[in-house]
Amino acid sequence: MAGTATFRATLARATRLARIALAGPGIWRGLGIYAVVLGLSFVGVWVSVRLIAWNKAFYDALEQLDAGAALHQIAVFFGLVALSASCWLAADWLKKKLLILWRAQLTARALDLWIGNRAYWLMRPGFGATPVENPDQRVAEDCRLFVERLIEFTLDLVSEVVSLVSYVTVLWSVASFTLALTLFGVGIEIPRYMVWLAPVYVVIATAITHALGRPLKRQYFDRERVEADFRHALVQLRDRADAVAQSGGEAAERHRLDIRFAAVAANWSALMRAELVQGLFSRPYMQTVLRLPTIFALPAYFAGAVTLGGLMQLSSAFSNVTTTLSWFIFEYKKLAQFVAVCERLDGLFQAAATPAPLPAAPRAIRREVSADGALRLEGVQLATPGGTWLDRVPDRVIRPGRVFLITGASGQGKTTLLAAIAGLWPWGQGRIERPAGRFLFLPAGAPVLGDGLAAAACHPEDPARHDSARIGAVLSRLGLAPRLAAPQGEAALAGLSMGERQRLGLARAVLNRPDWLLMDEATSALDPAAEADLLAWLRAELPETTLIIVAHRPPLGVTADDVLRVGPPDTERKSA
Structure with missing residues (x-):
């Protein structure tokens, strides 16, 4: 049998x-x-x-x-x-x-x-x-x-x-x-x-x-x-x-x-x-x-x-x-x-x-398209894949073209919230009303995506769709010009420091020109002067783009129009 x-x-x-x-x-x-x-x-x-x-x-x-x-x-x-x-x-x-x-x-x-x-x-x-x-x-x-x-x-x-x-x-x-x-x-x-x-x-x-x-x-x-x-x-x-x-x-x-x-x-x-x-x-x-x-x-x-x-x-x-x-x-x-x-x-x-989630994980987030171009978070409470609830996220309305800061202590769900806004995180409840338009996510750790420097700078778009002179100018402005002189391909990406990888992430943002840019600790490895210089340059290059920034401290070079603190207030005070 x-x-x-x-x-x-x-x-x-x-x-x-x-x-x-x-x-x-x-x-x-x-x-x-x-x-x-x-x-x-x-x-x-x-x-x-x-x-x-x-x-x-x-x-x-x-x-x-x-x-x-x-x-x-x-x-x-x-x-x-x-x-x-x-x-x-x-x-x-x-x-x-x-x-x-x-x-x-x-x-x-x-x-x-x-x-x-x-x-x-x-x-x-x-x-x-x-x-x-x-x-x-x-x-x-x-x-x-x-x-x-x-x-x-x-x-x-x-x-x-x-x-x-x-x-x-x-x-x-x-x-x-x-x-x-x-x-x-x-x-x-x-x-x-x-x-x-x-x-x-x-x-x-x-x-x-x-x-x-x-x-x-x-x-x-x-x-x-x-x-x-x-x-x-x-x-x-x-x-x-x-x-x-x-x-x-x-x-x-x-x-x-x-x-x-x-x-x-x-x-x-x-x-x-x-x-x-x-x-x-x-x-x-x-x-x-x-x-x-x-x-x-x-x-x-x-x-x-x-x-x-x-x-x-x-x-x-x-x-x-x-x-x-x-x-x-x-x-x-x-x-x-x-x-x-x-x-x-x-x-x-x-x-x-049919990817099946863990049975204990709730998937009750309602996702709707915004009618007025704003991003709304209403009654949002996220959970881990294993079913553990995180603290409720305060309701917010994020208007287009603004700079929005998400802050809070480590482990309170800042990155998780960013993933939920991006449409990735399915576990939790509440309503996320997201506008139409292009979203680009610069994740923590600044992973390098693509084969070669130009491909990494343009990802997820094909570098052939961009003017090579424009790619070179952006990379040079970010201090990556020496990498352009090296043999291209995988060798051009070998040994990139965290700061260089984060600069490459900023190049992705400028070259892709998204309507909404989600940045998870995207400048944490830069010194204060470099952060102020490059974020000011980023804002000048993308004046209409909405910036949603996850960081432990207010970023230098741009001014946040609103701040959302994730996690209980006492945890936030202890971590300050």
């Missing part, structure tokens, strides 16, 4: 994912390539059937010492090999074209769900009810593996069915003799015993293989997870290089990496054991499946029912039937991996399609 349920679940997941991969404007192109590859596989089946007949003709020529016939069969053999190799190479090339076509479609859908639904934000650990670990690995690796195995397995199954019919037909015609034996004093005759022996032999072997290999699926699932965890930790070390070096944190980072790799090693050991157990049967089976047919056919040969050529033809036909029926055994490891990939990838798609 458990095996049937797993099969049905995997089939349902694979079907859902296959529909996504095949959909889109390139559906007929993909199906056309698939049909050509399938046709080439049928040619391969025909070559295999011809080689079975070739065995009889060649070995009969050897038995009869007919050199001319033997040479002719050698020429036929090389002709068949040339045809088989050509078909294989053409099919392999087309399968690779199909792989990237279907992978692109599947990856595009995964990115649409992951980014378009903001699942990347809502499903982080501690935010969502079903956090997805290592989504980057699932999108990058699992999409490739799924499409690769889908093409391989479906083509194999169709061609194996055709092959099986062809091989069984040949085996039926050549195994026309009867096996007579006595069992417990009872005479038994089995007509065409080689035909019936093949499926019985493979069914028993398949059952043994599945019983021994069932633990593999879980180990393959876990392997993808622990390998991705280890790679992610290495990427984090690269991204935090300055902080680790400045704090002398090499030992702590090494300890963290050792823990991640220990999980990799433990999974590897468990996988080794599972593969060894399964291999104790499958490996001997694979090495004997091509030899046993000759042994099984010897009674007919010794009885004079077949010639040497007939024996080789019979052995070849039986081998082809058993190897075709043994597809499940030979591909068991890949099938186990495919089951794990389907589970991981379908889990990502299902979770990202």
